[in-house]
Amino acid sequence: MKILHLDDSPEDLEIVQDRLVGVFPGCELTSVLGQTEFKRALDEGGYDLVLSDYHIPGFNDLDALRMAQEVCPGVPFIFCSGTIGEDKAIEAMREGATDYVLKQRLDRLVPAVGRALKESEERRKRREVEEAFQKIQATLREQNEILTRARDSIIILDLEDRVKFWNEGAAQLLGWKAAEVVNRVPEGILESDTRDQKGEIKSRLLSEGGWSGPLRLTHRDGRTVFVEARVSVVRNERGEPQARLVILTDVTEKKALEEQLFRAQRLESLGLLASGISHDLNNILAPILMAAPLLRKQESDAGHLRLIDSLERSAARGADMVQQILAFARGVSGEPQLIQLKHVIRDLLKLAYSTFPQSIKVQEDIGELWPVRANPTQMHQLLLNLCVNARDAMPAGGTLRLSAENKLIDVVQAGAIRGGRTGPHVVIEVADTGTGIPPQILERIWEPFFTTKGESKGTGLGLSTVRGIVENHHGFIELRSEAGKGTSFRIYLPADEALIAESASRHPFEAPRGQNEVVLIVDDDPTIRELLGATLTDHGYRVLLARDATEAIEHASHARDIACVITDFGMPEIDGLTLLRVLKRLLPAAKLILVSGHADPSEAQREGGGLIACFVAKPFRPEVLLGTIRRVLSVTSA
Incomplete structure (x- = not known):
């Protein structure tokens, strides 16, 4: 960008140059003091903009403007003067000046220059378009x-x-x-x-x-x-x-992608909010889950015991909900795990019962299912997308049916379904009695951004997401639909009859007892700290309590027989990981356990760099923590 600047004041030329070069780094500014230099520079040409003082010795007021218009018509011309009045400025604009800037208000110079160059570029482009069209017409x-x-x-x-x-x-x-x-x-x-x-x-x-x-x-x-x-x-x-x-x-697809990006950013913000709230909720639920077993030991009345059981079940349900929120907030990354799909399906059924219109009747037929290796969050998203589509297909009401069964697919059956594979599968069916899918668009429903829903009611990404999740899990889909009668999606996910889901292996057991080992508990929440201490004391451990890192370090300095340290991750001033690094130097033989209602277990383990013996997510049942302590101490003694 080249600018020609006419001014009889060297100081003003320098000030203007500093302002423009500071904002437009590639700017090449030629400064001239009088008429002869100005005329020579104009004749050389190549300038994108002309700046001029209004009163220049040897020039009448508008001579510089007229000279520039004659030699380089179309180049923007801006007066930059400390003496030009309003009447003169208006006259200059009528004569063809692009703009004027008072030297007393040089903060307007950069915007004025930018605007003039932009308008000049737009005019140039319009001229090019018009000239191009005239050639096209010819x-x-x-x-x-x-x-x-x-x-x-x-x-x-x-x-x-x-x-x-x-x-x-x-x-x-x-x-x-x-x-x-x-x-x-x-x-x-x-x-x-x-x-x-x-x-x-x-x-x-x-x-x-x-x-x-x-x-x-x-x-x-x-x-x-x-x-x-x-x-x-x-x-x-x-x-x-x-x-x-x-x-x-x-730009239809581009706009759809932008909307998807904005939606993802909103979900990311919600995820951050959910992570923060989950920490507080877990700290509220943790004392309830720890106190319930202690209360049960002190109570013999059957009615009171039922109340304690109800309290414990409600707290456990709340903890499960928090974990679901955290799983969603952290996204769907990670390796698939062994799951029982009936639990995911029943979670969706609860959601449908509580949120879908009463005009929609929900039916279920869920038997004992083979385990599958899958991402539970993705399975939840898959079923949610299908159920929401079924709901939207029944604006006047109808029946939504969720069923699941085990099925061994043979060669003939696999050949009858596009993408079908042989072997044991869990088959989930989501069926509705809605409007159905017209045959002419049946092949297009899997396309990203294709939707038959009205404005702001759908993105066209639901079914494409379903298909992507199923294919990532090496499954396949069978679709049946009849206009006016309804639609059925059957999802086939590969299973292994020999596997046993981890969730099915939970049986009541007696919490393991300690052998008089010393355990240091560090938590800034007094309720959790006291309940943890009472639980461990009740199960044969000697307990030291610390409310922060300072107290924990003091205990470690005097009690060198500490066998295990349990610390919360999120504490004021010094966090749990930093504290464990210090304690490891003071107590090299001690086993270190980190607990948190907020941190991601894999992230905590990674940041711990092998320092942490185990990570336990809040809220937890007492038997979970007791089992963890016994396990890590057994490894030590071995």
Whole structure:
């Protein structure tokens, strides 16, 4: 970018140069003090902008402007003066000056320069478009094939809004062939559904000769099409308006991707919020789960014991809900694990019973299922997407049926289903009695962003996500649908009859007792600290309690027989991991256990670098922690 600056004050030239070069690093600024140098510089040419003081010795007030207009017409000209008055400024603008800036308000200089350069560039582009169109008009027959096959939609309208040219790009974008619209006024085809834009476009065409911006149009089949539009007035050799050139670029998919990105960012924010809240909720639930066994030992009344059982079950359900929220917040990354799908399905059923309209009857048929190796969060998302689609397909009510069964798929059965595989599978069916899927769009429902739902009711990503999850788990899908009667999705996920789900192996057991070992408990929550101490004391351990890192280090300095340290991760001033690093130096033989209601176990283990013997997520049942302590101490003694 080259700027020519005329001013008889070297100090002002230096100040302006510093301002412009600081903002426009690539700026090349030529400073001249008088008429001779100014004329020589103009003759050399190549400048993008001219700055000039208003009163220059040897010049009348507007001589510099007129000289610049004569030598380099079209180059923006800005007066930068400390003496120009309002009347003179208005006169200068009438004579063709682009703008004026008072030296007392040099903060306006950079915006004025930027605006002038931008407007100059826009004018240059409009001139190029107009010149290009004039050449196209002169050689229309030779260039018609190029325009017709252009990917962008190119449309030419005469001054009465009749279509004179309509290329293949426009036909593909809007669904109307050229023969159907040429020489006709395309009412409703090129009109944006935002009515205010029509007036704005006409106003800008009249005042500036061009307009560009986003439009939302409607395809012939009713679909919404988002485009970036450029509209220019085409003039003849005499400068008279002759036609309008409209260029439309399809940005529908780009806009859908942007919306998906914004949605992902909102979900990320919700995930961060959920992670923070889960820490507090886990600290609330942890004392309830730890206190219940202690209360049960002190109570013999059957009614009171039932209340304690109810309390413990409710706290456990709350803890499970927090873990589900955390799993969702952390995303769906990670290795698949052995799960029982009936638990995931029943979670979805609870959601459907509590949130779906009462006009929708929910039925279930879930038997004992083989275990599958899958990501539980992805399984939850898969079923949720299918259930929500089924709900939306029954606006007037109907029946939603979830069923699951074990099935051994043979060669014949696998061959009858696209992508089918042989072997043992768990088959989940989500069926509805809704509107069904029309045959003509049955093959398109798996396409990303394809949706038949109205505006703001769907992204078109639900079924494509379902298909992706199923394929990632080496499964396949069977779809049956009849318009007006309903739809059934059958999801086949590979299973192994020999495997036993971890969740099915939970049996009541007697919590292991300690052997008089010393355990240091560090937690800033007094309720959790006291309950942990009482639980461990009740099970044969000697306990030391610390409310922060300082007390923990003091205990470790005096009690060198500490066999195990249990510390919370999130504590004020010094966090649990930092504390464990210090304690490891003081107590090299002690086993270190980190507990947290917030941290990701894999992340904690990774940051611990082998320092942590075990990580336990809050809230936990006493037997879980007692079993963990006994296990790590057994390894030590071995």
